[in-house]
Amino acid sequence: MILSFVLLGMTVGLRTMTAMAVLCWFAWLQLLPQHGWAFWVGSLVSVIVFSVCAVGEYVVDTLPSTPSRTSAGPLVARLVFGALVGGLAAHAIIEPVAGGVIFGVLGTLIGAFGGVRVRMYWSKALGRDLPVALLESAIALGLAVATCWQLHVLLESIISLLPRAGQ
Numbered sequence: 001m002i003l004s005f006v007l008l009g010m011t012v013g014l015r016t017m018t019a020m021a022v023l024c025w026f027a028w029l030q031l032l033p034q035h036g037w038a039f040w041v042g043s044l045v046s047v048i049v050f051s052v053c054a055v056g057e058y059v060v061d062t063l064p065s066t067p068s069r070t071s072a073g074p075l076v077a078r079l080v081f082g083a084l085v086g087g088l089a090a091h092a093i094i095e096p097v098a099g100g101v102i103f104g105v106l107g108t109l110i111g112a113f114g115g116v117r118v119r120m121y122w123s124k125a126l127g128r129d130l131p132v133a134l135l136e137s138a139i140a141l142g143l144a145v146a147t148c149w150q151l152h153v154l155l156e157s158i159i160s161l162l163p164r165a166g167q
Contacts, residue, residue: 004150007107008148009082011143012081013110014137016077019140024041024046034088061136062130075112
């Protein structure tokens with residue numbers, strides 16, 4: 001479970017809105033249902049808003065004028081969303097939210113600082129940034145979907161262990 005929160009945080013470190021958009025899709029499709037304070041994540045409005053934000057981020061990230069993800073403003077946004085995504089993921093699988101927040105933030109730092117180093121290396125090696133940026137976006141999306149699917153499978157196994165009503 002801890003690894004799942006870190007991986008989702010790493011996704012946020014690479015692309016701020018991707019993990020949030022994927023979590024919203026999983027909640028809306030009832031693969032990772034949210035309840036209580038997190039009910040809003042599973043609404044169609046959240047799915048649309050965060051999906052549009054994620055696609056917009058994919059486009060903006062390819063522009064040369066985009067600021068570094070490790071500068072103050074983008075990093076703070078990533079840390080906030082890393083905490084939110086980690087907390088929502090923990091809440092969805094009936095785990096303490098604080099742990100999800102902590103490990104989501106840790107993963108965000110790994111993804112932001114590690115991701116920028118890897119991207120700089122491969123952009124320099126290839127002599128072009130666009131292919132690396134597109135690949136990075138694809139990796140972030142794939143990692144978010146795979147991690148949310150793993151959480152879905154985990155939640156299903158937790159639910160199967162719970163006593164059934166009337167038994």
